[in-house]
Amino acid sequence: MEMTDISRLCLVRHGETAWNAERRLQGHLDVPLNETGRLQAEAAARSLAGHTFAALYSSDLGRARETATAAGRALALDMTIEPALRERHYGDFQGLTYDEARARFPADYDRFHARDADFAFAGGGESLTAFAARIRRVLSRIAVAHPGEQVLVVTHGGVLDVAHRLTSGKALEAKRDFTIPNAALNWIEFDGGAWRLVAWADEAHLQGARDELPNG
Template sequence: MVTATRLCLVRHGETDWNAERRLQGHLDIPLNAVGERQARATAASLAAERFAAVYTSDLLRARQTAAAICAAGHPPPFADARLRERHYGLFQGLTYAEAEARHPQAYARFHAREPDFAFPGSGESLSAFAARIDAVLADLAHRHAGGQLLIVCHGGVLDIVHRLATGKALQPPRDFVIPNAALNWIVHDGQGWRLQAWAEQRHLDGARDELANA
């Protein structure tokens, strides 16, 4: 009999670049004051949970969020670069409006969610990004079979996670929310992922969702 593995995935708290709708990607942007409060609120909401292990993206905004949560008595977080946001290439550091104005053809392909479009400047394609996230989740589920894990990551990562757990394709527009610091629960039953709960934010006094991977 296969024992289910349960994952709680948390998007990092808010940054100034989230507020500006600026693409962060692999750039290392810290939490702002709102994000720090969100991280502490998330810590309080998860204080009664027990996690076999905690994993975080190695980017600062995720590590800061994970550190705040783990201060409530959870295992120390392990930083894993495979949990990073998608690499947006030349778009990194630009607002969505700036990216559209400066690179209109590339932006149109990005907006259309073309699976094989890779951003100029060493950026990732959506299909390569999805394969990266699929692989790391499978690895962690196998490594901690039957346990409960906490994963702190990014909006783009959670876009892929939701699609993996619901069977939705990569290309359709996102029709679900990904607020900063909300709780998202998925379960692996030995056959595949299924969605248990999404965007729980009762612990938050409002949270940002830019309606695009940021």
């Protein structure tokens, strides 16, 4: 690609939900934004209004779509729904708090907590390896579709964890040492062959956004 063909993606985690506040694993379950989350979505939309985007993509889960709807209004952009941008599927852990999951499934929780890349949750859940492969594919597909353009992508905390590792070279199994606040702005680039991390966790427009938990 020419330098002018570099694709820049702004990744935004959805606004806060009640389950975020309760330390409850959401995964593929559809949980709406709470009042704080709706305010965060509007704040993110205002901060994005000064940028130009060629397209707006969102996970199909309601908390992401609500956040993307606010941005779409501010940017006068239609939303493209992309189910592959969903959060990791946590199987039998979905709907449980972290403490409940630890108590109910201690052996599985230990593997989850240790970021065992090959561990897949019982009940139809994804392994970290499979989840990361899904996210690499969808982000690459979006980037390739928009050479030389800037694109807004509204998604989930686990997706952002994978995106940071994809662009920084940090291993999937390594402990997370970066933040993933609700409704913060995260910028990455793709030049056709490699990814690059541009800027991360810009939350200047927010007040005390909740960080994604370290384990997903």
